Amino acid sequence: MKISMNWLKEYLPVEHSVEEIANKVSLTGIESAPVKLGTDLSKLVVGHINSIKPHPDSDHLNLCQVDIGEAEDVQIVCGAPNVAADQYVIVALDGADLPAGKKIKKGEIRGQVSNGMICGLDELGVKESLVPTAYQKGIYVFPAAEKPGADAKELLGLNDEMVDLDITPNRADTLGMRGAAWEIGATYDKKPAFTDPKIDDSKVESVNDVTINIKADNLVTDYLARTVSGVKVAESPLWMQRRLWNQGIQPVNNIVDAANYVMIELGEPVQIYDLDKLTDKAVTVEMATDASKLVLDDKITKDLNHDDLVINSGNDTIGLAGVTQGQKAVVTNETKNILIESAVFDGTSVRKAAQRHDLRGDASNRFEKGVDNGAVEISLNRVVELINDITDVKSISQILVGKETPAKPTIIKASIEHVNRLMGITLSDQEMIKILDRLGFTTEENGDELTVTIPSRRWDMTIEADLIEEIMRIYGYENLKGTLPSGNETNGGYTPQREFINKLKNVLLSEGMDETITFGLVSKKEATDFNTIDSEYTRVLHPMTEDHEYLRTSLIPGLIKTIAYNKARKTTDIAIFEQGRIFDREEGNDRPKEVEYIAGALAGNLGADTWNTNAKAVDFYDIKAIIEELLGFLNVDATFEFLPSEKIQNLHPGQTAVITADEKTVGFVGKLHPEYQANSSVDDTYVFELNVDSLLALAKKNVKAQSAPKYPSINRDLAILVDKKIASGQIVKDIFNNGGEYLKDVNIFDVYQGSNIDVGHKSLGYHLIFQNPNDTLTDDTVEKAFTQIKDSLIDQFDVEVR
Amino acid sequence: MSLNDKLKELRESGIDDAKRAEHLKDLNDLRVKLLGKKGPITQALRGMKDVPKEERPEIGTLANNVKKDIQEAIEARIQEVNQRIIAQKLQEETLDVTLPAQGHKIGTKHILNQTIEDIEQFFIGLGYEVAPGYEVEEDHYNFERLNIPKDHPARDMQDTFYITNELLMRTQTSAQEGRDMDAHDFSKGPLKMISPGIVYRRDDDDATHSHQFHQLEGLVVDKNISMADLKGTLEALCRHVFGPDREIRFRPSFFPFTEPSVEVDVSCFNCGGEGCRICKYTGWIEVLGAGLTHPNVLEMSGIDHTKYSAFAFGLGPERFAMLKYGIDDIRDFYTNDIRFLEQFKGVN
Numbered sequence A: 001m002k003i004s005m006n007w008l009k010e011y012l013p014v015e016h017s018v019e020e021i022a023n024k025v026s027l028t029g030i031e032s033a034p035v036k037l038g039t040d041l042s043k044l045v046v047g048h049i050n051s052i053k054p055h056p057d058s059d060h061l062n063l064c065q066v067d068i069g070e071a072e073d074v075q076i077v078c079g080a081p082n083v084a085a086d087q088y089v090i091v092a093l094d095g096a097d098l099p100a101g102k103k104i105k106k107g108e109i110r111g112q113v114s115n116g117m118i119c120g121l122d123e124l125g126v127k128e129s130l131v132p133t134a135y136q137k138g139i140y141v142f143p144a145a146e147k148p149g150a151d152a153k154e155l156l157g158l159n160d161e162m163v164d165l166d167i168t169p170n171r172a173d174t175l176g177m178r179g180a181a182w183e184i185g186a187t188y189d190k191k192p193a194f195t196d197p198k199i200d201d202s203k204v205e206s207v208n209d210v211t212i213n214i215k216a217d218n219l220v221t222d223y224l225a226r227t228v229s230g231v232k233v234a235e236s237p238l239w240m241q242r243r244l245w246n247q248g249i250q251p252v253n254n255i256v257d258a259a260n261y262v263m264i265e266l267g268e269p270v271q272i273y274d275l276d277k278l279t280d281k282a283v284t285v286e287m288a289t290d291a292s293k294l295v296l297d298d299k300i301t302k303d304l305n306h307d308d309l310v311i312n313s314g315n316d317t318i319g320l321a322g323v324t325q326g327q328k329a330v331v332t333n334e335t336k337n338i339l340i341e342s343a344v345f346d347g348t349s350v351r352k353a354a355q356r357h358d359l360r361g362d363a364s365n366r367f368e369k370g371v372d373n374g375a376v377e378i379s380l381n382r383v384v385e386l387i388n389d390i391t392d393v394k395s396i397s398q399i400l401v402g403k404e405t406p407a408k409p410t411i412i413k414a415s416i417e418h419v420n421r422l423m424g425i426t427l428s429d430q431e432m433i434k435i436l437d438r439l440g441f442t443t444e445e446n447g448d449e450l451t452v453t454i455p456s457r458r459w460d461m462t463i464e465a466d467l468i469e470e471i472m473r474i475y476g477y478e479n480l481k482g483t484l485p486s487g488n489e490t491n492g493g494y495t496p497q498r499e500f501i502n503k504l505k506n507v508l509l510s511e512g513m514d515e516t517i518t519f520g521l522v523s524k525k526e527a528t529d530f531n532t533i534d535s536e537y538t539r540v541l542h543p544m545t546e547d548h549e550y551l552r553t554s555l556i557p558g559l560i561k562t563i564a565y566n567k568a569r570k571t572t573d574i575a576i577f578e579q580g581r582i583f584d585r586e587e588g589n590d591r592p593k594e595v596e597y598i599a600g601a602l603a604g605n606l607g608a609d610t611w612n613t614n615a616k617a618v619d620f621y622d623i624k625a626i627i628e629e630l631l632g633f634l635n636v637d638a639t640f641e642f643l644p645s646e647k648i649q650n651l652h653p654g655q656t657a658v659i660t661a662d663e664k665t666v667g668f669v670g671k672l673h674p675e676y677q678a679n680s681s682v683d684d685t686y687v688f689e690l691n692v693d694s695l696l697a698l699a700k701k702n703v704k705a706q707s708a709p710k711y712p713s714i715n716r717d718l719a720i721l722v723d724k725k726i727a728s729g730q731i732v733k734d735i736f737n738n739g740g741e742y743l744k745d746v747n748i749f750d751v752y753q754g755s756n757i758d759v760g761h762k763s764l765g766y767h768l769i770f771q772n773p774n775d776t777l778t779d780d781t782v783e784k785a786f787t788q789i790k791d792s793l794i795d796q797f798d799v800e801v802r
Numbered sequence B: 001m002s003l004n005d006k007l008k009e010l011r012e013s014g015i016d017d018a019k020r021a022e023h024l025k026d027l028n029d030l031r032v033k034l035l036g037k038k039g040p041i042t043q044a045l046r047g048m049k050d051v052p053k054e055e056r057p058e059i060g061t062l063a064n065n066v067k068k069d070i071q072e073a074i075e076a077r078i079q080e081v082n083q084r085i086i087a088q089k090l091q092e093e094t095l096d097v098t099l100p101a102q103g104h105k106i107g108t109k110h111i112l113n114q115t116i117e118d119i120e121q122f123f124i125g126l127g128y129e130v131a132p133g134y135e136v137e138e139d140h141y142n143f144e145r146l147n148i149p150k151d152h153p154a155r156d157m158q159d160t161f162y163i164t165n166e167l168l169m170r171t172q173t174s175a176q177e178g179r180d181m182d183a184h185d186f187s188k189g190p191l192k193m194i195s196p197g198i199v200y201r202r203d204d205d206d207a208t209h210s211h212q213f214h215q216l217e218g219l220v221v222d223k224n225i226s227m228a229d230l231k232g233t234l235e236a237l238c239r240h241v242f243g244p245d246r247e248i249r250f251r252p253s254f255f256p257f258t259e260p261s262v263e264v265d266v267s268c269f270n271c272g273g274e275g276c277r278i279c280k281y282t283g284w285i286e287v288l289g290a291g292l293t294h295p296n297v298l299e300m301s302g303i304d305h306t307k308y309s310a311f312a313f314g315l316g317p318e319r320f321a322m323l324k325y326g327i328d329d330i331r332d333f334y335t336n337d338i339r340f341l342e343q344f345k346g347v348n
């Protein structure tokens, strides 16, 4: 809400610059910014068009002789369709500045001298939607005579300075000029002064000609009304128009404008109906019947239901309570008699209705945040006063009471000691009482206890903490000296899970992989592509886009997307990983389990072609090496295996392994399936994914130091010919199973298939290392074990030992 | 020629030959040739029988000296030749050390995680525990326990991805507050925790909005926790992150789960408060929201708000990183352009 300095001055002496006020209010109350209108405008005056005649060389231009307050009239060429003689208009003189650096120059238009320009409001920077409808397609015409040559910028309010309050939901009390005046006044230790509206008693008739029924009692706190007869609908006076457009409200007519003006002034939305258009002389506030309708205009009709609180007259709905009124009883130029409604409706009900029907606006915004039910009657009377002042009405009804709830002040007790302790300050009782007085609160003191009475305009205040905030902010946060909590020492740190994650990430970083972060919400396809955990899908109810609709079941799709994104930008050598959660939901549960995973991907080359090195395309064993290093760092007592797998969707059936720890699956590694790869716009890509929580659950290794072996080891080389389908892993496992207690290590040094080897076979070569930590091994012992190994391999895998 | 003279001549010619030799092999050959059993000195000494007896010791001494002198000349020359060989080798092995090297690359930690870990380390040092939390959270913890009941207007401030009526993608890491307060045993001392993590909002992604982003929540519950404690803690944090000369200021604000609530500004690290583009010419930059935990929030965890008090704060790692490194598009964090990621190698 923008607080006009001109308007504020009616309530409060304002001595400081708008910048200073905005800064101070930001620090003590509400975030604010200074706004200065019309800084880009100059040389704008009132002109009176004395005569007008068509331009001789144009079918739409006119030559206007305009009195601009100087000795002689000046000629101005004007093309506006609504220009006419005897209008008071805005004239931009020779040399005038208009928004966006536009400059007006005296000149000739089709051979005729033009000494400036007659302007529309939009040409002065007023948003077109705020210009009164009659003047949107042409020049603005002052509603009454103004002095020719007078400063038009000032008359139009376009020299106003404002403090723009960015109001948080709890401070809706400042959504009116009076509330804002209280706030700014408290900041500067000044009390605002207001004049209450006066109703012309001579016009009040004691005839209650409209009945008001409140049927939805729980949603209506107050409902007051007056009828006014003999109004004359016309344009509002300039002073009212300019305040409205500066507030972002389009002037409509003096009746509608008066209601809007009071909403800005007092913060209370007021609604006005054409009394003669009511279906009968009664209004009822009740829940809408299903399938009833509210016609807003010729184009828009809202379908209502039993959740909508409406204002009905007879069988017609004339308004959606607190939100808008319908076309049925709208005030028009022909309106003679009106019904003015000042009410307080339930905020939640208004908010939901406004949302449901997409009709959020100034009124609903105020009701949903709360309004002062102590200002209902004043607001009603103020509208009546304004309309009577402007249109000199015939008669005014007494107040028609639909419902009235007395506005009660709030009483909050606070302990002086508690206030000081919670803030870490040392204010005296008198200092606190003085601050509360600045806010317009009255305080009684009893020992350490303050009893504070808070007027209904500050309905946000309910508990001691609210009071503490008021004291602290007015005292000033700049007076608060920082300290650190003085309580007992605590041991900070990460959870074991996080420590473990940090370790895993460090290994992958050391392996040259960059860390990425991708989205947890993915497309249906991405949720499906690598659902190796066989999770049920979890979907958000109202996704913004199909791209972010499902909770991820794997980190792999995000990595692939990253590779594709980079490939499109010519980065093709990629080593990346992500550590994050995937969402594993079991059927029958709403809530998925959140499981920590870590996944990586390699694509393109390792290294680069340079003057002394050659790039090497990444392959399966490059990514496997990374995983083996990672598993080596886990410090767990478990046997890991890479089991060939043809079954993982979207992975290459011949280059994929499931990774197990003690025979339980903990992840997988593999090359993307060529088809999937092509569809994903990436080149050869290798991926792995590991379940961090499963790895964390493995038993920790109990590391005990051992001295380096004192006795020499004995090596044997084993070369075998074996069926191609037999995996080396199976051979090694068998070697260990039969190698006896001194077999320490088995390293493969050769894999060969091709010429000299039977088709369907391969040749494998292993170094076997035997060692006895406590004694010198004999050849005899090793030979025995070696024989046993060979025999078993022949027996198990039909190998030929070469 | 006397034997004496002969020996002297041999000495001269031998030393001369040694000095002129260019290769180690020649020097070795010279040594064998001159000093060996068949060498000229040995040969010459066969003429000793013609020398009078009393002169023989003198000749013998001379012969030994001649041998020694030649030996020394050869050794000296060997050293010289060796020096020359090493010098030549060094020259041959000289490299262009300005040529680029190719070695093992180390990966770069994501800048958001570097930012988060920097903040975590700061708080761990102050005795805070780092609590994880759930990305899928109950409405109960994400809203109700934070003093945001159903139908509270504040729910409009955060558009939420619901999964069911009661389950949602958490919109704030503050959702962890209730869980941690419930779990904490206050007889063992104060609760001091931070909770970093991913949160979700129904926003369209653009340069300043992302439907997924990070938050880091902080919460301290103890007897006598004050607003001044909050200010001192955040002052220290801002100095750790943005530089030792930074000041902070509090401005009143509103969050349903704190009362009083404040926005926290840090003095501009770019201009030092003079005013510049980064601080929008105010000298201050808004960095986080904080406040004293609302009594209702404490009471919902069974904590007596008349005995205990608490402060809480929530900050955005994206915002911190954007400010600190001049990143102007939040989407850059999630598109993972390798060139973007790698520029932050080792910054924290």
Ligand SMILES: [Zn+2]
Binding pocket: B268, B269, B270, B271, B272, B273, B274, B275, B276, B277, B278, B279, B280, B281, B283, B284
């Ligand atoms: Zn700055």
